[in-house]
Amino acid sequence: MMKCPYCGSEMEEGVLVSRVVPEWVKKGEKKGTLLNCIKKFTHNELPAQCCVKCKKMIIDI
Numbered sequence: 001m002m003k004c005p006y007c008g009s010e011m012e013e014g015v016l017v018s019r020v021v022p023e024w025v026k027k028g029e030k031k032g033t034l035l036n037c038i039k040k041f042t043h044n045e046l047p048a049q050c051c052v053k054c055k056k057m058i059i060d061i
């Protein structure tokens with residue numbers, strides 16, 4: 001279990017789900033890099049930890 005770096009609460013484990021693979025695009029740049037999703041038949045999953053209190057999410061890229 002991961003603790004939230006903002007409030008110290010236990011973060012909820014889960015996945016961010018999307019049909020398309022999300023891309024990280026650095027500020028000021030046009031070209032991005034695809035994030036390392038787990039590919040499923042109809043969607044992609046990106047492992048993530050979520051703090052519902054702070055509304056913050058930590059994702060594995």
Ligand SMILES: [Zn+2]
Nearest residue numbers: 004007051054
């Ligand atoms: Zn928090």
